Amino acid sequence: MMPDTELTELSPREKQILKYAAEGLIDTAIAHNLGISEATVGTYWGRVRAKLGAHSRTELVAIMMRTTHEAAIESLKRENAHLVEALHAEAKSAENSQFYALLEEAADALLLVNGTGMISFSNRSAHELFGYSEGELAGQSLSLLVPERYREEHIRHMKEYVDQPERHRMNDHQFTPGLRKDGTEFGIRAMLSASKRGDDLVVLCAIRTAEDD
Numbered sequence: 001m002m003p004d005t006e007l008t009e010l011s012p013r014e015k016q017i018l019k020y021a022a023e024g025l026i027d028t029a030i031a032h033n034l035g036i037s038e039a040t041v042g043t044y045w046g047r048v049r050a051k052l053g054a055h056s057r058t059e060l061v062a063i064m065m066r067t068t069h070e071a072a073i074e075s076l077k078r079e080n081a082h083l084v085e086a087l088h089a090e091a092k093s094a095e096n097s098q099f100y101a102l103l104e105e106a107a108d109a110l111l112l113v114n115g116t117g118m119i120s121f122s123n124r125s126a127h128e129l130f131g132y133s134e135g136e137l138a139g140q141s142l143s144l145l146v147p148e149r150y151r152e153e154h155i156r157h158m159k160e161y162v163d164q165p166e167r168h169r170m171n172d173h174q175f176t177p178g179l180r181k182d183g184t185e186f187g188i189r190a191m192l193s194a195s196k197r198g199d200d201l202v203v204l205c206a207i208r209t210a211e212d213d
Contacts, residue, residue, distance in 0.1 A: 007052070007063065007064060007067045009051050010048065010051060010052075011047075013034070013044060014044055014047055014048050014051075015064075016034060017030060017034075017041060017044045017045065017048065018048065018060060018061060018064040019064070020033060020034075021057060021060075021061050022061045022064060022065055027041045027042065027045075045057070045060075048060055100121065103121065103123050104123045104124055105123075105124075106123055106125060106206075107125060108125060108206045108207065108208055109122075109123065109125040109126035109128075109129040109130070109206070109207040109208070110122070110123045110125065110126060110204065110205065110206055110207070111123075111126055111137070111142065111204075111205040111207070112202055112203070112204060112205075113142050113202070113203045113204075113205055114200060114201065114202065114203075115162050115200065115201040115203075117141055117142045117143065117155065117158050117159075117162075118139060118140070118141060118142070119137045119138060119139065119140050119141070119142055119144075120138065120139075120202075121138070122137040122138070126207065129178075129180075129207065129209070130145055130178065130179075130180050130181060131180040131181035131182055132181050136181075142154075142158065142205070143155055143158075144179075145178055145179055146177065146178065146179055147177050147179045147185055148179075150177060161192060161194070161203070162194075162201060162203070165192075165194030165201065165203070178207070178209075186209055186210070187209065187210030188207050188208065188209055188210060189207070189208045189209075189210060190205055190206070190207050191205070191206040191207075192204070192205055193206075
């Protein structure tokens with residue numbers, strides 16, 4: 001049997017000849033449908049055999065039908081693969097939506113911070129605690145929430161944590177100062193928890209005021 005790729009070498013008229021033959025038409029009917037003579041149909045059959053091989057009419061039709069079927073199956077496989085990818089993306093998006101909804105409603109102030117110390121998410125409690133509006137903290141450095149005199153040390157500690165992530169309890173720091181947008185300072189307790197998302201490190205910071213303990 002000839003390779004499937006050779007079917008692509010047929011001209012549109014030669015493919016029509018095979019298509020009509022597959023539908024059971026004899027050469028007389030094929031000639032009538034195409035508006036050509038039966039002798040011309042015979043010429044096309046000769047061209048088809050020159051390209052696909054000296055097969056019988058039945059074998060040539062079988063090659064065409066098999067190739068068409070396999071092409072349809074491959075197309076369905078590709079479409080199915082795309083659909084699966086889309087469903088996975090949708091499911092992942094739904095998971096993310098539920099995840100962020102849970103963070104948003106948490107009583108503790110929660111921040112998601114990347115490996116460079118930049119805030120990617122802050123929930124409602126964090127906005128209320130630090131005095132910022134929704135969206136204001138996104139893209140800001142976590143050190144913004146620390147008094148300026150402590151920032152250099154805070155950045156150093158953050159880098160050390162990112163290099164060697166470990167889980168801290170809420171009361172690991174007896175008095176860690178936080179800084180509100182209006183400039184007031186207050187004591188906080190912070191818990192850090194790091195996880196990998198692909199090649200990125202994500203740090204979840206859960207924060208309470210020292211008075212909440």
